[in-house]
Amino acid sequence: MNFFQNASIKRKQVLVIMLTTGVALLLACVAFTAFEIISFHTETLAEHLTLAKLIGNNTEAALNFRDQAAAQETLSFFSVDADISGICVYSKDGEIFAQYDPPNDGEIFVPPSALDLEKHWTRKGHLLVVQPIVSNGETIGTVYLESNLVEL
Secondary structure, X not given: OHHHHHOOHHXXXXXXXXXXXXXXXXXXXXXXXXXXXXXXXXXXXXXXHHHHHHHHHHHHHHHHOOOHHHHHHHHHHHHHOOOEEEEEEEEOOXXXXXXXXXXXXXXXXXXXXXXXXXXXXXXXXXXEEEEEEEEOOEEEEEEXXXXXXXXX
C-alpha cells in the first residue's frame, strides 16, 4: 500500500489503466469461453438429433419387416464415428431390436430399459438422445443414441 501512496501520478495512472484493461480482458475471455461451450452443446445436440432421425429412417423398413440383421447392419455403419458410445433401436413394444456398441472404446454400453420419447439430456460426460421412429403416422420404434462429449 505504501508503494501506491509514494508513486507518482503517472505511475498511478498506468497502474489503474493496466488493472482496468486486465479485468476487461479477463471478462472478455470468460464470455468467449461460455459462448463457445454453449455453442458446442447446441451444435452437438442438433447433430445428434439429426443422426437419431437418420438412424430411425434407415431402420424403419427393418422394423416393419422384423429384419434384425438389416437393422444391425445399418447400425454398424456408425463405427466410423468415434464420438458414439452406443446406439440402440427399440421395437414398438419396448424390446431391444438392434444394438451397436463400438469395439475398443473402453466403455460397456448398457442401453436403458425404459425410455421417454423425444428427449435429450447429459449424464456423466455423455449426451443421450431418444427419438421415435414413425412410419405412416404410427410410432413403430425408438432410437436411443449415446455419445461422449470428449471434444468439449
